[in-house]
Amino acid sequence: MPILANATKAVTDRMPKVISPGVHAIIDYATAGTFFAMGALFWSRNKRAAVSSLPGLMQFTDEAEARFFGMQAIAMAGVTGLTDFEGSGRTRQLKRLQNKAA
Numbered sequence: 001m002p003i004l005a006n007a008t009k010a011v012t013d014r015m016p017k018v019i020s021p022g023v024h025a026i027i028d029y030a031t032a033g034t035f036f037a038m039g040a041l042f043w044s045r046n047k048r049a050a051v052s053s054l055p056g057l058m059q060f061t062d063e064a065e066a067r068f069f070g071m072q073a074i075a076m077a078g079v080t081g082l083t084d085f086e087g088s089g090r091t092r093q094l095k096r097l098q099n100k101a102a
Contacts, residue, residue: 005073012081014091019083027079038068
C-alpha cells in the first residue's frame with residue numbers, strides 16, 4: 001500500500017488544487033473521527049487493529065482490517081495532493097513549500 005499512496009501523491013501533485021485549507025481541516029477532523037470509529041468497531045474482532053494504525057508494526061498486515069488503514073493512507077495522500085496550500089491553485093505546491101522551508 002505505501003507504493004500506491006506514493007503514486008497517488010505523485011499524480012495529485014500534478015493536478016489543479018481544488019481543496020481549500022479550511023476544507024482540508026474539516027477532512028482531517030473527519031479522518032480522525034473515522035480512525036476512532038473504526039477502532040471501536042475493530043475492538044471486538046481484532047485488538048491489534050483497534051489500538052494501532054501501523055499494520056506492519058502490530059503484525060496484522062495479512063488480515064482484512066489492514067485494508068482500511070491502507071485505504072486511509074491513499075485518501076490522505078490524495079487530499080494532501082489536492083489541497084491549495086498557497087491559495088494559487090497551481091500544481092506542485094508541496095515541492096515549492098518544501099524548498100522554501102529548506
